[in-house]
Amino acid sequence: MNIGIDGNEANVEKHVGVSVYTLELLKHFAKLKQGDITFTIFLRNEPKICMPKEHGGFTYEVIPAKVLWSQIFLPYHLLFRSDIDVFFAPAHYAPRFLKQEVVITIHDLSYIKYPKEFLKKDLYKLNNWTKYSVMKARKIIAVSKTTKKDILNTFQLSEDDVTVVYNGFSKTNIASNVPNDVLTKYELNPKKYLLYVGTLQPRKNVPTLIEAFKEYRKQQSEFKLVLVGKKGWLFDKIYAKVQELNLEEHVIFAGFETDEALTTLYKNAFCFVLPSFYEGFGIPILEAMSAGCPVVTSHASSLPEIGGEACLYFDPNDQNDLLEKLEKLTSDSKLYSTLITEGKKRVKEFSWSKCAEETLSLLMNATKIDQ
Numbered sequence: 022m023n024i025g026i027d028g029n030e031a032n033v034e035k036h037v038g039v040s041v042y043t044l045e046l047l048k049h050f051a052k053l054k055q056g057d058i059t060f061t062i063f064l065r066n067e068p069k070i071c072m073p074k075e076h077g078g079f080t081y082e083v084i085p086a087k088v089l090w091s092q093i094f095l096p097y098h099l100l101f102r103s104d105i106d107v108f109f110a111p112a113h114y115a116p117r118f119l120k121q122e123v124v125i126t127i128h129d130l131s132y133i134k135y136p137k138e139f140l141k142k143d144l145y146k147l148n149n150w151t152k153y154s155v156m157k158a159r160k161i162i163a164v165s166k167t168t169k170k171d172i173l174n175t176f177q178l179s180e181d182d183v184t185v186v187y188n189g190f191s192k193t194n195i196a197s198n199v200p201n202d203v204l205t206k207y208e209l210n211p212k213k214y215l216l217y218v219g220t221l222q223p224r225k226n227v228p229t230l231i232e233a234f235k236e237y238r239k240q241q242s243e244f245k246l247v248l249v250g251k252k253g254w255l256f257d258k259i260y261a262k263v264q265e266l267n268l269e270e271h272v273i274f275a276g277f278e279t280d281e282a283l284t285t286l287y288k289n290a291f292c293f294v295l296p297s298f299y300e301g302f303g304i305p306i307l308e309a310m311s312a313g314c315p316v317v318t319s320h321a322s323s324l325p326e327i328g329g330e331a332c333l334y335f336d337p338n339d340q341n342d343l344l345e346k347l348e349k350l351t352s353d354s355k356l357y358s359t360l361i362t363e364g365k366k367r368v369k370e371f372s373w374s375k376c377a378e379e380t381l382s383l384l385m386n387a388t389k390i391d392q
Contacts, residue, residue: 024384025105025121026050027091028062028081030112032069035277039128041304042164042188043111044071049377051079058385061105063098065090092117092150107159107387109380113147115154122387125154126162126186126380129301130171135224138254152176159387162186162380164302167323186380187327189373190307203282204289207247207273214245214273215347216290216314218283218305219297221274222253226296226319226337228262233343235266241351247286249275287312292350295324298337303327307371310364315357317346329370331363 031044050060051073059078062068068081075081086094096116099105108116110125132139132147139147155161155176161183163169169183204211215234219225227248234246246268248259263272278286287293293309295318303324309316310331318324319337328334333350335342350357 022057022106022385022388023059023061023104024050025061025063025099025102025108027095027108027110027112027114027116028064028068028072029066029090032064032066032072034069036071037277038304039112042126042128045189045191045373046111046377046380048073049373050381051076053381054078058381063095065094091115107384109384110154113151113154115157117153119157122159123154123157124160124162124384124387125158126164127151127155127168127172127301128164129168129299130175131224131299131301133171133175134299138222138224158182160184160383162383164188165323165326167326168301184379184383186376186383187371188302188304189376190304190311190368190371191373201285201289203278203285207245207275209245209247209273209289210243211289212291213243214247214290216247216249216286216293216309217295218249218286218293218308219295220250220253221248221256221259223255223258224297224299225253226298227259229337229340229343230294230296231259231262231266231268231272232340233347234272235268236340236344237347238268238271240348244271244291246272247275247290248273249278249283249286251277283308284312287314290314292317292347294343294347295319296335296337296343297321297324300324306332307368311368313361313365315350315360316364317343317350329363329367331360331367333360 030040031047033040036044062081064081064083065086067083084094084098091114096118099119105121107122108119115123115125132144136144163172163183163185166185169185172183221227238244263269287309292315297319299322306316306328316332318328318332320334321337333346335346
């Protein structure tokens with residue numbers, strides 16, 4: 022059986038979100054050396070150094086194209102291929118007009134819930150290409166029960182069409198010995214800052230965190246707030262909120278940081294705060310837990326599903342509720358220790374090997390064999 026995969030999301034310099042998901046699955050598929058299962062990874066550019074090495078059962082094919090790669094150039098190429106049994110699209114978009122069966126992964130439907138956060142051209146593709154892909158797919162993978170529910174509420178599908186396969190998490194991403202250069206860089210003292218990791222955009226609800234932090238500093242004046250992540254849509258409003266509250270010296274916009282720097286930030290933060298209104302999964306929660314950093318997050322979308330009993334939850338529409346949770350965590354040392362312990366247990370429930378095994382099973386069962 023030869024499985025074709027769109028590997029472009031993994032073939033990038035910086036890995037976040039879907040690119041991490043795709044790369045981790047490719048790594049695990051590359052380790053699988055079974056003669057009856059082979060993988061052909063299709064790319065628009067030559068594979069970067071981060072990509073798994075080729076071998077007899079795991080090969081790359083480059084199909085050059087700058088635009089409409091998945092809609093024209095890849096489908097045309099596959100039209101003449103009889104050796105691909107099933108095609109896997111790890112990020113919403115399935116190639117058009119394929120004769121092969123297709124399996125796709127839907128990570129979230131934020132473009133439907135928060136359309137204003139997307140450029141018009143991107144929104145058009147997400148709406149139209151995702152709809153086509155969902156209706157074309159033999160099987161659809163949802164990364165959480167929340168995402169599955171959103172898919173079923175949006176498209177005319179049956180329960181059996183969508184299977185939940187949780188993202189994994191690898192402890193190797195959190196190194197045990199990392200330099201503290203990033204603390205010096207931002208003039209941070211261990212356990213004297215709150216940490217946020219994620220794109221800076223409206224659905225992440227960062228202004229609520231900033232408002233709560235303003236009040237929190239009235240009691241903990243030595244604390245800072247570190248915001249790690251790329252600038253998204255309406256970032257200026259977030260920065261304006263910092264200016265409005267006179268917090269320029271206490272709120273740090275760190276931008277994109279390396280895995281090593283991020284590890285240091287997690288390990289030394291007082292706590293990690295994710296105030297989002299909507300998340301398809303929420304990998305930063307697991308990153309924080311693995312690093313021994315207590316998690317305070319909103320009781321919204323998939324976050325309670327992923328965090329379980331190992332997080333402190335608050336209403337994302339209530340900054341006072343967030344403030345109360347931060348104060349509780351500050352004053353209750355037993356709770357603080359419990360969240361660290363429970364977080365390390367929770368992380369063990371998610372693994373990329375399990376994710377890869379369940380995904381492969383779906384891919385193998387998606388062919389027309391035995392029909």
